[in-house]
Amino acid sequence: MPVRVAESSAPSQVSGAHSEESSPPICSLLTVGQAFSGTQNVSNLQKEEAWRVNVRIQGCDLEHGYLCGTMEALNVPMADTPVVTFWEGEIVDAKNYTFYTGKWEATPEDDIRHWTKFPSFAPLLSRVEADGGKSLDLSNYPYIFMRWKEQYFVNVGTDCGLTIAGFYYVCFSCSDGSINGFYYDPNSRYFFACNSFLTYYCPFQKLELKCANEGRSGFSFSSYELQ
Template sequence: MPVRVAESSAPSQVSGTNSGHTSSPAYTLLSVGQAFSGTQNVSSLQKEEAWRVNVRIQGCDLEHGYLCGTMEALNVPMADTPIVVTFWEGEIVDTKNYTFYTGKWEASPEDDKRHWTKFPSFTPLLSQVENDGGKSLDLSNYPYIFMRWKEQYFVNVGTDCGLTIAGFYYVCFSCSDGSINGFYYDPNSRYLYFFLVFYIFVN
């Protein structure tokens, strides 16, 4: 989400409940029109905050590893409006169009590995990613889909709303239950080790 708490210095935690959509094919759950909702938490030394998050997929081009959508943050404590909507574009790590190494947005290979390894599902892939960025991996039948989501602009508010979209999300989608969790990376907060995480389920 478009939120960066400058004083954050610790990873936040995730929470959520399964809504029961466990039998749908993975890419059906990532198709246009699918909606997800859940909770986004921020932890810092000073305070902990949480708010509801709604995500809707607006476009998906699997052949080119692309998807996009909107993200709504509800009742964010520092926002001036009850709902903040952003438009985001995503990269699917398919080792054909995109690898685990971001190569932009001021994310180094070390930043990539530090964030991807926060997902237990990434651990079996680590050694191969360290060898060649994961280019030789076949992820077509892997039970998780890894993505990067980059918010491009605010939809319903101006840039002076008090929030930022300077960073991007490392995202992991579970093919078994349709849940998504992610960690936010903001290059402006790299020395604070700031991470933001959300956990959302298909509606």
């Protein structure tokens, strides 16, 4: 059973910790309109299962560490149509946000457990354990770390029997635009995270995406109105 660590000593949002030079690297693959496709592994002890997933970025503001978009799961069991959610993201830049979440019922221990699943995080671990990464300069780092929090369902109601209670720890590669993520749900902390749509448990559910429309061609989404 994990030991809860006080969150107040490591806030996720900081003000004035660094100059503008510490902002994440400008990446042509992390822009409004960019689409990604791949899978979300939701296998559990009973069966192997993966959902096909599409993501599109709807907004991106690197200066303030913000982005948002839609996520579409295409083959969700018991769903008659693809399930679409709207999410908002925090970019870990040591200026607006650090590696410690400080909300959504995630403890620093939960944060470290999930971030260390990414091999690209290993060189940063000691600094993050010291101060949440507030002293890091990530401006030239070849990966961008983020948190994605689904806010609401776009095309189904809240009575659909699905849940979006948790959030994703995300690692974005600036070189090829690939995305890896791990889901965390506070309602299943002691099961090391359950998946984002259904309530059965699976450890460290993984999201794997690749750029689907580099150059803005050859890929399209269904149309949805966000309200």
